Amino acid sequence: MDMPLATPILAHPERNRHLVENPSIIRDLVKRGIEIQINSGSLEGIFGESARRTARCLLKEAAARLVASDAHGPLGRSTDLSGAARALSSLLGEEAPRLILGENPGLILEGEELASTVSDSQLTSRPSRKRSWRRSR
Ligand SMILES: [Fe+2]
Numbered sequence: 001m002d003m004p005l006a007t008p009i010l011a012h013p014e015r016n017r018h019l020v021e022n023p024s025i026i027r028d029l030v031k032r033g034i035e036i037q038i039n040s041g042s043l044e045g046i047f048g049e050s051a052r053r054t055a056r057c058l059l060k061e062a063a064a065r066l067v068a069s070d071a072h073g074p075l076g077r078s079t080d081l082s083g084a085a086r087a088l089s090s091l092l093g094e095e096a097p098r099l100i101l102g103e104n105p106g107l108i109l110e111g112e113e114l115a116s117t118v119s120d121s122q123l124t125s126r127p128s129r130k131r132s133w134r135r136s137r
Helices: 017-021 023-031 049-060 082-092 096-110 120-124
Strands: 009-011 035-039 064-068
Touching: 017 023, 017 049, 023 035, 023 049, 035 049, 049 064, 049 082, 064 096, 082 096
Parallel strands: 009 035, 035 064
Antiparallel strands: none
């Protein structure tokens, strides 16, 4: 079996101003096999509107297939993903929380290809890949 030794994951690009202003960088990374992980707090808006909007766009384009708490330790950020689950359900449908919060992290650990998080019909309605995620576009 030809399994990768590790799956590279870029955490919370939606919080990096340079990446938000240059979405082609993220798309190029995705094409090279980098997985994108969104912070649950970004989806809930606690890091501001720019992070929330970018997180939503990355998920709708299926560029991001993982969402996590980004809690670096027992103190500080919450590991409660219920708000993210609600946001994912409303954004991508009722199956999305199970896939993005449960199945895909498990597949990473097994070295398997991640499950598709966006249906073809949803993808056809996504914004043009040439457009920026910034509000001023
Ligand atoms: Fe982090």
